[in-house]
Amino acid sequence: MCGIVGYLGKRSVIPIMIESLRTLEYRGYDSAGVAFLDPQNAFHVYKAAGKLMNLEQLLAQTLTPAMTAGNASGLHVGIGHIRWATHGAANDINAHPHMGDQQEIALVHNGIIENYYEIKQALQAKGRSFVSDTDTECVVQLLEQLASEMPCETVDDFRAIIRETLQRVEGAYALSIIHKRFPARLFAVRHHAPLVVGEAFVDKGRSDEREYVIASDAVAIAPHTQRILFLRDQEIVDVGPDGIHLCDLDGGALTPELETVNMGPLQIDKKGFKHFMLKEIHEQPDVVRNSLSGRLLDPHHPIRLLPLESEDSPAVEQLEALLKKTSRLVIVGCGTSYNAGLVGKYFIEDLVRIPVEVESAGEYRYRNPIVDENTLLVAISQSGETADTLQATRQAARLGARVLTITNREDSTLGRESDLAVPVRAGVEVSVCATKSFTAQIIALYLLGLAMAELRQSADPQRLSDLKAGLLRIPAQIESALSAPEPIQAIARHFCSTRNALFIARGINFPVALEGALKLKEISYIHAEGYSASELKHGPIAMLDDSLPIFAVVTQGPLLEKMISNCQEAKARDAHVIAFTSATLDSNKAAQTFESIVAMPQTDELLSPLIMTVPLQLLAYYMAEYLGKDVDQPRNLAKSVTVE
Ligand code: M6R
Numbered sequence: 001m002c003g004i005v006g007y008l009g010k011r012s013v014i015p016i017m018i019e020s021l022r023t024l025e026y027r028g029y030d031s032a033g034v035a036f037l038d039p040q041n042a043f044h045v046y047k048a049a050g051k052l053m054n055l056e057q058l059l060a061q062t063l064t065p066a067m068t069a070g071n072a073s074g075l076h077v078g079i080g081h082i083r084w085a086t087h088g089a090a091n092d093i094n095a096h097p098h099m100g101d102q103q104e105i106a107l108v109h110n111g112i113i114e115n116y117y118e119i120k121q122a123l124q125a126k127g128r129s130f131v132s133d134t135d136t137e138c139v140v141q142l143l144e145q146l147a148s149e150m151p152c153e154t155v156d157d158f159r160a161i162i163r164e165t166l167q168r169v170e171g172a173y174a175l176s177i178i179h180k181r182f183p184a185r186l187f188a189v190r191h192h193a194p195l196v197v198g199e200a201f202v203d204k205g206r207s208d209e210r211e212y213v214i215a216s217d218a219v220a221i222a223p224h225t226q227r228i229l230f231l232r233d234q235e236i237v238d239v240g241p242d243g244i245h246l247c248d249l250d251g252g253a254l255t256p257e258l259e260t261v262n263m264g265p266l267q268i269d270k271k272g273f274k275h276f277m278l279k280e281i282h283e284q285p286d287v288v289r290n291s292l293s294g295r296l297l298d299p300h301h302p303i304r305l306l307p308l309e310s311e312d313s314p315a316v317e318q319l320e321a322l323l324k325k326t327s328r329l330v331i332v333g334c335g336t337s338y339n340a341g342l343v344g345k346y347f348i349e350d351l352v353r354i355p356v357e358v359e360s361a362g363e364y365r366y367r368n369p370i371v372d373e374n375t376l377l378v379a380i381s382q383s384g385e386t387a388d389t390l391q392a393t394r395q396a397a398r399l400g401a402r403v404l405t406i407t408n409r410e411d412s413t414l415g416r417e418s419d420l421a422v423p424v425r426a427g428v429e430v431s432v433c434a435t436k437s438f439t440a441q442i443i444a445l446y447l448l449g450l451a452m453a454e455l456r457q458s459a460d461p462q463r464l465s466d467l468k469a470g471l472l473r474i475p476a477q478i479e480s481a482l483s484a485p486e487p488i489q490a491i492a493r494h495f496c497s498t499r500n501a502l503f504i505a506r507g508i509n510f511p512v513a514l515e516g517a518l519k520l521k522e523i524s525y526i527h528a529e530g531y532s533a534s535e536l537k538h539g540p541i542a543m544l545d546d547s548l549p550i551f552a553v554v555t556q557g558p559l560l561e562k563m564i565s566n567c568q569e570a571k572a573r574d575a576h577v578i579a580f581t582s583a584t585l586d587s588n589k590a591a592q593t594f595e596s597i598v599a600m601p602q603t604d605e606l607l608s609p610l611i612m613t614v615p616l617q618l619l620a621y622y623m624a625e626y627l628g629k630d631v632d633q634p635r636n637l638a639k640s641v642t643v644e
Helices: 015-028 050-060 114-126 139-147 155-168 276-282 283-293 314-325 335-352 387-398 413-417 438-456 460-482 487-493 507-525 534-540 560-571 586-594 609-626
Strands: 003-009 029-038 043-049 075-083 105-113 173-177 186-191 196-201 210-215 225-230 235-240 243-248 327-332 354-362 375-381 402-407 502-504 528-534 549-554 576-581 596-599
Touching: 003 015, 003 105, 003 173, 003 186, 003 225, 015 050, 015 075, 015 210, 029 050, 029 105, 029 173, 029 196, 043 534, 075 105, 075 173, 075 210, 075 507, 075 528, 114 139, 114 173, 139 155, 139 173, 155 235, 173 276, 186 210, 186 327, 196 235, 225 402, 225 534, 235 327, 276 596, 276 609, 283 387, 283 438, 314 438, 314 586, 327 335, 327 507, 335 354, 335 460, 335 502, 335 507, 375 387, 387 402, 387 413, 387 596, 402 413, 402 438, 438 460, 438 609, 460 609, 502 507, 502 534, 502 560, 507 549, 507 609, 549 560, 549 609, 576 586, 576 609
Parallel strands: 327 354, 327 375, 375 402, 502 528, 502 549, 549 576, 576 596
Antiparallel strands: 003 075, 003 210, 029 043, 029 075, 105 173, 173 186, 186 235, 196 210, 196 225, 235 243
16 A cells, blocks of 8 residues: 655655665555655655656656755755555556645645545635645645645744644545755654654764654664654654654644664565565465464473463463453454454364354444453454554454454554554565465464463363374475475466456365455456355356366365365366365266366365465466466555555
8 A cells, every 4th residue: 555755864865765665665556756855945746657667767867966965954855655546546647745736845645535525625715726636635735725824934833734734634644744944854644544753863972963764664664773653643743853843633742752673674585486476475384383483382282372481471371361261252354364364263163162253354343343351352464554454453442352463563553552462473575465474374363272272171182282283294284285386387377368267165265265266366357256165056156167267175074075066066067177185085086076186285174274275376376477467566456455
């Protein structure tokens, strides 16, 4: 989703902004732009639809050293943006930064201004002319209008104008703003969209040698400094040579609490793979090892959900007490995280014997859900910034539920707002298409389920030991699943021009079918649906013919024969049925049922999603790759969905 960067300091602003925007590219975007002031304090704004490279080319053709020599204050100050279109097409004009009529203020925005239409009409009535179709432009025009109506001689005056503007704006936003009258300051605001400020001391001891980087994500700041201020909602910040000024929407002064964050620079390295997605699929064995490390020591030790160092701390006792008294779990998430939640439901209900509901966070947040103090809400989000998941979590907490988060980004809003977490240890996931984070989320849910079953003694201890032993074997089994991609490549090549596909499975692999279909849709743009195989005859069977591939996940378990019967019913309607299987199949029956069979390592059926997901990820990857799609940054999608 949109990414904001801002810089104030003594270094040349363009390279820093481009480098910072590049670290945010993984979020997904469709245009980019920058704005800065030259030595005469004139604004320069450059914007280009498409990839960041287009903006870089434009800048290379246009910029001269004189233009980029800093502004009238002797500092370099700039803002930059990658845009994910919500209001108005993805073109140069709608790209950010946006400016007011008088070209006095430039602004970048992440989020949605819900009452933009009313603000725009009121400003047009006052003679302001809008150039873009965006919701964002109304904010900068309103700032400029108020700056013409209110005193605007000092930085304090402009702070008051920002506050007045925000009183009139509804919606979700992170903003970064430059006013040409105050060239030695950079302003920013956060409200329901992430924003962080990094402070670096270029020359320790000399206060005028501070520099600041503002960004939507700490990964863009990590190359410059580890001192980070995580803004909270409704906070307004401005930075300059004399430091950080922080206040709330009423102008009340706040003390900036900077934290030292040990986050290395984002490794934007494909490590020899053609795409990040393929690299991240191949990282899964290590992700599982890492996720189990320190938590699952051996099959006979109880699961440790919290780090070793907290073993004797009250946190462990509190968590154990909570997990013992919980009578119902509600899991919320979106997209892939939602699918991981569904896998968790099968696993946890089986072992813990309490009801587990899984709900799309976007639906949950607008319902009037039933919650009590024995409900544990489990919020799953790779990014920890998904607007729907954040709001659903806050809603449940308000209603009295305890909240446990499963996120890959402990520095995210979700991670920072939660007091109970099972961190996901997937490492930074760059490809928009979630792969290794799905696997790591499932591991986190399995560990939660095992820990609860142990504490509540709700499952046979031998069964729990067997599952733990099985989990420890998973990394090697995923390695084996990854070691021979050729049959999957052949299937992908054969079917990549299909317009539709079905993914079917039973039981705990039903969510794997949903996830397989989601992967294919999002990176190849082929229409795909995931179904429980038992549902085929209730509707989808009507569309089966020899143009339709059906990808079936077939595992060893009580429903194996029923699954094969469902596949035979599809085959009888001329559909092409391809099996991804870890089951021991009768060879004659298999040959009569399946057009191709891709064998996978066998494990306990409850653990099988960890393995059966892998061939479906590879299938989607190779189909998209053969179609020449932009695998890592599929059209219209964002890695971090910070708007509703
Ligand atoms: O960061 P989150 O896990 O909260 O993101 C939720 C979805 O937007 C995300 O899983 C999306 O469906 C992925 N692109 C799927 O690959």
